[in-house]
Amino acid sequence: MTIKTLLIANRGEIAVRIIRAARELGIRTIQVHSDADTESLAVQMADVAVNIGPAQSSKSYLNTEAIIKAATDNHADAIHPGYGFFAENADFADAVLAAGMIFVGPDGDTIRMMGDKVSARQVADKAGVPTVPGSPGRINDMHEAQWLASEIGFPVMIKAAAGGGGRGIRIVDNMEDFSHQAPQASAEAQAAFGDGGLYIEKFIERSRHIEVQILADGDNAVHLFERECSLQRRRQKVWEEAPAALLPKNVRSALCDAATQLAKAVGYCGAGTVEFLYDDRSQDFYFIEMNTRIQVEHPVSEMITGIDLIREMLLIAGGAKLRHAQSDIIGKGHAIEVRINAEDPAQNFMPFPGVVSDLTLPGGPGVRFDGLIYPGYAIPPFYDSLIGKLIVWDEDRNSAIERLKRALREMKIGGIKTTVPLFRALVNDESVRRGTVDTKWLEHWLETNSAKLTLEEDKAI
Amino acid sequence: MANQKILSPLPGIFYTKPAPDQPAYKSHGDSIQAGDVVGLIEVMKSFHEVKSQVSGTITGGIVENESAVMAGQELFDVEG
Numbered sequence: 001m002t003i004k005t006l007l008i009a010n011r012g013e014i015a016v017r018i019i020r021a022a023r024e025l026g027i028r029t030i031q032v033h034s035d036a037d038t039e040s041l042a043v044q045m046a047d048v049a050v051n052i053g054p055a056q057s058s059k060s061y062l063n064t065e066a067i068i069k070a071a072t073d074n075h076a077d078a079i080h081p082g083y084g085f086f087a088e089n090a091d092f093a094d095a096v097l098a099a100g101m102i103f104v105g106p107d108g109d110t111i112r113m114m115g116d117k118v119s120a121r122q123v124a125d126k127a128g129v130p131t132v133p134g135s136p137g138r139i140n141d142m143h144e145a146q147w148l149a150s151e152i153g154f155p156v157m158i159k160a161a162a163g164g165g166g167r168g169i170r171i172v173d174n175m176e177d178f179s180h181q182a183p184q185a186s187a188e189a190q191a192a193f194g195d196g197g198l199y200i201e202k203f204i205e206r207s208r209h210i211e212v213q214i215l216a217d218g219d220n221a222v223h224l225f226e227r228e229c230s231l232q233r234r235r236q237k238v239w240e241e242a243p244a245a246l247l248p249k250n251v252r253s254a255l256c257d258a259a260t261q262l263a264k265a266v267g268y269c270g271a272g273t274v275e276f277l278y279d280d281r282s283q284d285f286y287f288i289e290m291n292t293r294i295q296v297e298h299p300v301s302e303m304i305t306g307i308d309l310i311r312e313m314l315l316i317a318g319g320a321k322l323r324h325a326q327s328d329i330i331g332k333g334h335a336i337e338v339r340i341n342a343e344d345p346a347q348n349f350m351p352f353p354g355v356v357s358d359l360t361l362p363g364g365p366g367v368r369f370d371g372l373i374y375p376g377y378a379i380p381p382f383y384d385s386l387i388g389k390l391i392v393w394d395e396d397r398n399s400a401i402e403r404l405k406r407a408l409r410e411m412k413i414g415g416i417k418t419t420v421p422l423f424r425a426l427v428n429d430e431s432v433r434r435g436t437v438d439t440k441w442l443e444h445w446l447e448t449n450s451a452k453l454t455l456e457e458d459k460a461i
Numbered sequence: 462m463a464n465q466k467i468l469s470p471l472p473g474i475f476y477t478k479p480a481p482d483q484p485a486y487k488s489h490g491d492s493i494q495a496g497d498v499v500g501l502i503e504v505m506k507s508f509h510e511v512k513s514q515v516s517g518t519i520t521g522g523i524v525e526n527e528s529a530v531m532a533g534q535e536l537f538d539v540e541g
Contacts (some may be wrong), residue, residue, distance in 0.1 A: 382473065
């Protein structure tokens with residue numbers, strides 16, 4: 001059944017992105033929003049806007065009943081969850097189905113299976129995808145845990161089975177530390193996630209974050225190559241690229257094939273991302289988790305393949321089979337995305353909501369901006385600080401960095417502080433230009449380079 | 462003594478307690494010193510402590526737990 005009317009159960013730049021893809025397919029759009037988002041770009045662009053509650057997400061964007069009611073009242077036949085909020089909530093996916101609509105994403109059972117780190121790991125093992133050496137399942141007994149930790153070898157990571165987004169992770173260096181921290185971690189996980197389940201795995205000290213974009217229709221799966229997202233602050237990605245420039249050809253094809261295999265093994269349907277840790281000294285890669293949704297950094301994969309991922313998600317959700325064979329998908333050139341957040345990088349990235357007084361967006365060849373801002377827009381303080389993503393494409397990585405540098409110079413966002421000065425400094429950094437960064441690199445860099453951020457702030461066109 | 466107000470330093474969601482299952486930082490009748498933590502503001506998913514700018518006795522809470530507040534909005538009445 002082709003989708004005719006789509007409700008977008010999200011906000012911000014991803015809502016705008018989904019409306020754009022839907023409109024090109026002739027799909028009518030319904031944008032739900034909170035009291036704080038009545039002036040948002042997505043609300044202005046959508047065919048229909050429905051207020052579903054107060055500013056607090058728990059009372060609006062996380063209110064299943066209000067969202068389903070808005071959908072049925074307006075004759076929606078599908079709901080796109082975007083990322084965050086309900087995107088990986090199996091109960092919400094089930095509720096959408098139960099109300100007779102399509103959930104744009106995999107079914108509730110797949111979300112449940114891949115959302116639990118322990119079961120996801122077991123699935124990966126079964127599919128022959130390498131995983132980080134660690135406990136085969138959830139740890140129930142402290143003696144067993146200690147024995148496992150010494151088998152794996154220190155340092156090890158203690159992770160909450162129900163955690164995510166970097167939360168609930170501890171790194172311990174020896175047995176004494178382990179015996180002390182493991183019970184604490186369990187109590188904390190119980191309090192934070194209502195599930196005290198833990199598992200442990202080897203801590204890879206210097207690793208890169210590499211992830212593979214998947215599209216699948218339930219029977220078949222293809223990959224759209226990999227993204228490298230090693231530039232992170234507090235485990236949040238700030239700069240993403242496609243492809244991972246330093247990955248040897250044979251490793252790339254093994255990595256991408258492993259991800260495709262995993263998607264096939266679970267009968268995956270929709271867009272998804274398989275995340276890996278990559279150790280560039282040993283050239284080993286290890287499965288970390290699968291995200292059963294579209295990701296913030298999806299545009300870099302779109303730029304190198306020419307495939308519109310949101311469009312494909314909507315077509316697949318409407319019952320279509322994959323339109324591209326693996327051999328049709330070619331990665332061309334290099335793409336970089338930087339996340340523009342309303343934060344002050346010179347003040348320890350303090351959130352900076354406020355009114356966008358004036359706005360100059362960069363243009364020219366190979367430049368794309370996916371945003372939610374316009375001149376006069378008041379950025380509400382209640383949600384994520386992401387206000388846009390600047391994406392560039394060029395023939396190779398060096399020229400993509402030069403193009404990014406040029407685009408950042410043109411960009412002007414008045415009235416608020418943003419992370420633009422951070423990127424103006426990073427494009428000139430030798431390690432970034434060489435691509436020799438791991439996931440810890442940016443935090444170390446920030447410790448010694450924060451003065452540069454204040455300087456970069458004053459530069460304009 | 463003059464009536465004073467504790468103002469929110471930031472816009473966001475105001476919480477009167479450190480966690481949902483814990484008691485409020487300050488209640489009606491509590492005495493406070495300037496610098497005491499009276500609540501949390503969640504702004505763009507990050508949490509910031511709200512410290513009292515004044516000393517005295519809390520005579521009333523103006524906004525409820527989990528309210529949306531603006532920067533400069535009055536949070537508590539203080540008699541000092």
